[in-house]
Amino acid sequence: MSKKVKICDCTLRDGQQSLIATRLSIKDILPIVGKMDKVGFGAMEVWGGATFDSCLRFLNEDPWERLRKIRKAAPNTKLQMLLRGQNILGYRHYADDVVEMFVRKSIENGIDIIRIFDALNDPRNLETAVKYCKQEGGHAQLAISFTLSDVHTEEYFVNLAKQYRDIGADSICIKDMAGLLLPQSAYDLVKAIKSEVDLPLEVHSHYTSGVASMTYMKAVEAGADIIDTDMSPFAMGTSQPATEVMNAAFKGTDYEIGLDENLLKEISDYFRPIREEALKSGLLNTKVLSVDIATLLYQVPGGMLSNLVSQLKNANAEDKYREVLEEVPRVRADLGYPPLVTPSSQIVGTQSVLNVLMGERYKMVPKETKELVRGMYGRTPVPISDEIRKKIIGDEKVVECRPADLLKPELPAAEEAIKAYKEQPEDVLSYVLFPQVAEEFFKFRQAQKYGIDANLADVKKGVYPI
Numbered sequence: 001m002s003k004k005v006k007i008c009d010c011t012l013r014d015g016q017q018s019l020i021a022t023r024l025s026i027k028d029i030l031p032i033v034g035k036m037d038k039v040g041f042g043a044m045e046v047w048g049g050a051t052f053d054s055c056l057r058f059l060n061e062d063p064w065e066r067l068r069k070i071r072k073a074a075p076n077t078k079l080q081m082l083l084r085g086q087n088i089l090g091y092r093h094y095a096d097d098v099v100e101m102f103v104r105k106s107i108e109n110g111i112d113i114i115r116i117f118d119a120l121n122d123p124r125n126l127e128t129a130v131k132y133c134k135q136e137g138g139h140a141q142l143a144i145s146f147t148l149s150d151v152h153t154e155e156y157f158v159n160l161a162k163q164y165r166d167i168g169a170d171s172i173c174i175k176d177m178a179g180l181l182l183p184q185s186a187y188d189l190v191k192a193i194k195s196e197v198d199l200p201l202e203v204h205s206h207y208t209s210g211v212a213s214m215t216y217m218k219a220v221e222a223g224a225d226i227i228d229t230d231m232s233p234f235a236m237g238t239s240q241p242a243t244e245v246m247n248a249a250f251k252g253t254d255y256e257i258g259l260d261e262n263l264l265k266e267i268s269d270y271f272r273p274i275r276e277e278a279l280k281s282g283l284l285n286t287k288v289l290s291v292d293i294a295t296l297l298y299q300v301p302g303g304m305l306s307n308l309v310s311q312l313k314n315a316n317a318e319d320k321y322r323e324v325l326e327e328v329p330r331v332r333a334d335l336g337y338p339p340l341v342t343p344s345s346q347i348v349g350t351q352s353v354l355n356v357l358m359g360e361r362y363k364m365v366p367k368e369t370k371e372l373v374r375g376m377y378g379r380t381p382v383p384i385s386d387e388i389r390k391k392i393i394g395d396e397k398v399v400e401c402r403p404a405d406l407l408k409p410e411l412p413a414a415e416e417a418i419k420a421y422k423e424q425p426e427d428v429l430s431y432v433l434f435p436q437v438a439e440e441f442f443k444f445r446q447a448q449k450y451g452i453d454a455n456l457a458d459v460k461k462g463v464y465p466i
Contacts, residue, residue, distance in 0.1 A: 002253070002254050002255055002256040003254060003255050003256070004255075004256055004257075004258070005220050005224075005225065005226070005227065005250060005255050005256065005257050006041075006042030006043075006225060006226040006227075006257075007041050007042055007226070007227060007228075007229055007243060007246070007247070007257055007259065008041065008042055008043045008044070008045055008080060008202065008204075008226055008227070008228045008229070009036065009039075009041045009043075009044050009045070009228075009229055009230065009231065009243050010044075010045040010204075010228050010229065010230050010240055011036075011044075011230045011231045011234050011243075011271070012024065012029055012033070012036075012044060012045065012046040012070070013045040013046055013047060013048060013049050013051055013081070013082065014045060014049060014082070014228070014230065014239065014240060015230030015231065015234030015235060015239050015240065016234055017049055017050050017051070017054075018206065018234075018237070018238045018239035018240075018288070019234050019237060019238065019239050019275075019278075019284055019288055019289075020234070020275075020278045020283050020284050021054070021283060022049070022050045022051055022053075022054035022058075023054065023058060023059070023278075023283060024274070025059050025061065026059075026061055026065075026066045026069055026070075028274055029046075029066075029070065030069060030070075030073055031270070032267060032270045032271070033046075033070055033073045033074050034073050034074065035263065035266060035267055035270075036074065036077070036267055037073065037074035037075065037076050037077045038076070038260075038263060039077075039259050039260060039263050039264065039267070040258075040259055040260070041077055041259070042078070042226055043077065043078040043079065043080045043112070043113055043226075044074065044077050044078070044079060044080065045080040045081065045082065045115070045228070046067070046070050046074075046079050046080070046081070047063070047066070047067050047070070047079070047080075047081040047082075047106075047111060048081030048082035048083055048089060048114075048115075049081075049082040049089070050089075051063065051066075052089045052430075052433065052434075053089065053433075053434055053437070056430060056434055056437045056438055056440075056441045057434070057437045060441070060444060062430075062441070062445070063430065064105070064109055064424065064426040064430070067079075067106075067109045067110050067111070068109050068110060070110065071109065071110025078112040078113055078139075079110055079111050079112050079113070080111070080112065080113040080114070080115060080141075081106060081111045081113070081114055081115065082115050082117070083102075083103075083106075083114050083115065083116045083117075083129055084116075084117060084118070084119070084342060084343075085116055085117060085118040085125040085126045085129055086099060086118070086125040086126075086128065086129070086403070086404050087118075087119070087125075087342075087343065088102050088433060089433055090433045090434065091342070091343045091346070091368075092343075093125070093376065093377070093403050093404050093407060094404075094407070094410060094432065094433075095404065095407040095408060095409050095410045095411075096128050096404055096407070096409075097409040097410060097411045098410050098411060098429065098432050099128045099129055099132065099404075100128065100132045101411060101428075101429060102429050103129055103132040103133050103136060103138070104132060104136050105425065105426050105429060106138075107133070107136040107137065107138045108136075109426070111138065112138065112139060113138065113139040113141055114129070114133050114138055114139070114140060114141065115141045115142075115143050115173055115175075116129045116130060116133070116140060116141065116142055116143065117142070117143035117144075117145055117173075117175055117341070118145070118378060119145060119338060119339060119341050119342065119343055119344040119345075119377065119378075120145075120338050120339070120344065120377060120378045120379060120380055120381065121144060121145050121160055121339065121381065122377075122378030122379045123160075123163045123164065123167055124378060124379070124402040125378045125402070125403070125404070126142060126164070126167065127167055127402075128404065130142065130167055130168045130169070131168070134168055134170075139170045139171070140168060140169055140170050141169065141170060141171045141172070141173050141202065142164035142167075142169040142171075142172060142173070143172075143173040143174075143175040143204070144157055144160050144161060144164070144172065144173065144174050144175060145175050145177065145339035145341050146174055146175060146176040146177070146180060146181055146339070147178075147180065147299060147337070147339035147340065148180050148296075148299060149332075149333075149337040149381070149382075150337075151337055151381050151382050152337070152339075152381065154188060154189055154192050156381075157174075157189060157192075157193065158189075158192050158193055158196050158197075161193045161196065161197045162196060162197060165197050165199060169199060170199070170200075171199050171200040171201070171202060171225075171226075172193065172197060172199050172200070172201050172202070173201075173202040173203070173204055174186075174189065174190070174193075174201070174202070174203050174204065174219075175204045175341070176203070176204060176205040176206065176212075176215075177204075177206060177301045177339075177340070177341045178206060178208055178209075178295055178299055178300065178301040178340060179205055179206040179207060179208035179209040179210075179211065179212055179238075179295055179301075180209065180295065180296060180299055181203075181205055181211075181212075181215050182211055182215065182296075183211060183214040183215045183217070183218040184218065186203065186215045186216075186218050186219040186222070186224075187218040187219065187221060187222040188222070189222075190203070190218075190219045190222035190223055190224050191222045191223060194222070194223040200225045200226065201223065201224050201225055201226070202224070202225065202226035202227070202228065203215070203216060203219040203224045203226070203227050203228070204227075204228040204240070205228070205240065205241075206238055206239060206240060206301070207235070207236045207237055207238070207239060207240065207241060207291065208237070208238050208291070208292065208295045208301065209291065209292065209293050209295040209296055210291035210292075210293060212240065212241050213241040213245065213246065213249065216241060216246060217249065217250075220250070220255050221255070227241075227246060228240050229241050229242060229243040229245075229246050230242065230243060231243050231244070231264070231267055231268050231271050232244055232245065232268050233268060233271040233272045233274065233275035234271060234275065236289065237288045237289035237290060237291070238288045238289075238301070238305075239288075243259070243264060244261070244264045244265070244268060247259045247261065247264065248261070294325075297329075298325045298326075298328050298329060299328070299329065299332075299340055300325065300328060300340060300345075300349075301340055301341065301345060304340060304345040304346070304349050307345075307346060307349055307350075308321070308324055308325075308349050308352075308353060309321065311349075311350065311353045312324065312353065315353075315357055317356075317357055320356050320357065323356050324352050324353055324356050327352040327355050327356055328340075328348060328349065328352045330352075331348050331351050331352045331355065332348050334384070334385075334388045335347075335348060335351075335369070335372060335373065335380065335384060335388070336380025336381055336382045336383060336384045337380065337381045337382045338372070338380055338381065339381075343368070343377070344372070344377070346368070347366075347368045347369055347372050350366055350368070350369075351365070351366065351369045354366070362388075362391050362392060365392050369392060370392055370393050370396075373388070373389055373392045373393050373398075374393055374396060374397075374398055374399055375398045375399035375400065375403065376399055376403050377403065378402075378403060410432055411428060411432070414428045414431050414432045415428050417431065417435075418431045418438075418439070418442065421439070421442035421443070421445075421446065422442075423445070427442065
């Protein structure tokens with residue numbers, strides 16, 4: 001008898017985030033989500049990550065209303081989101097009162113499974129989110145940020161999985177955001193974790209280096225229970241393997257996904273014109289569709305790569321691209337080998353660009369790099385050397401406690417700040433995470449409410465100072 005393997009389809013979150021800068025609108029999503037609900041996915045990842053910011057910043061949408069609409073249109077499938085632990089969906093640590101309310105409101109509005117990760121794999125940064133997820137009846141999936149270094153051994157990841165189990169994980173995910181997990185390594189790692197941790201295990205990878213579908217096959221053979229995929233128009237390249245391909249690939253093996261191929265084709269046919277339009281407009285850049293095995297050398301995820309290109313372009317220094325790529329591993333080693341995932345990927349990337357452009361390493365150091373070295377993002381996998389620490393923060397004291405222990409409650413001040421705009425309890429969370437962007441959206445929403453023919457660009461210019 002074959003083993004049933006579940007699919008988590010990430011098209012509506014990571015697929016579109018990886019390939020088209022998270023620009024799928026709710027108008028794009030609603031016509032097809034009902035059909036996706038009938039396929040039989042183990043879950044659909046539809047929210048979190050960059051979707052929240054993108055809704056407010058670019059799409060003139062309330063992210064909370066988006067979630068409610070998807071939940072109504074997909075009553076039969078578990079909905080999943082990605083949460084950056086104490087960072088929630090932003091780029092800094094937030095106070096515990098914000099984490100508590102955000103988790104509670106996410107579940108109230110329709111999320112079943114919260115995938116929670118920390119950029120440094122510091123379990124302390126996950127505890128609050130796990131506590132309130134379970135308290136609200138949600139499924140807490142804790143994700144290991146996978147990376148390569150001398151310290152990131154199989155033993156390291158197995159011990160991490162045990163720690164995640166002990167703080168309340170309902171399932172574990174190996175989150176390979178840059179496509180670094182090779183097939184045999186995946187087999188060995190899944191075997192090792194499954195032998196020590198009796199929880200469902202999910203594998204998430206990206207096609208950046210070209211091996212992810214093979215990695216999935218070996219991971220399943222080793223005992224992985226769930227794999228993450230995207231419908232083919234938003235798959236491959238810096239995204240995940242294709243749902244339809246993996247569904248077909250396991251036919252005739254001891255493992256069965258068993259999704260309806262005809263229904264999958266109808267869904268792909270729906271998304272294909274959206275992809276073609278994104279290609280024509282330039283929103284989908286062909287650079288993110290290619291495979292680059294050099295990813296294994298530099299370990300740069302797709303999103304980080306595009307940020308590096310953008311920073312160099314703005315500095316008229318695109319010729320320094322290769323030099324910056326070579327600097328990334330050196331900076332990463334200096335900063336304690338953080339996995340390159342938001343926000344550590346941006347920190348390491350920006351510092352690498354500055355080191356190259358300045359012609360001297362650490363001549364210019366952004367606040368975020370200093371905060372990382374001070375311990376304000378948590379404990380790095382390897383202690384940062386005294387030499388680098390002194391170069392970056394001098395004799396400043398390093399934080400040893402859980403960083404959020406130093407933060408005062410944030411909700412009362414936020415409630416006061418938005419009382420002129422507030423229409424729902426969730427608005428305070430939007431404001432705490434993205435104050436300027438959320439306030440601009442609230443002004444736009446009020447303009448629409450009072451019949452003013454405004455658009456978000458006009459609101460930002462101050463044409464409608466409501």
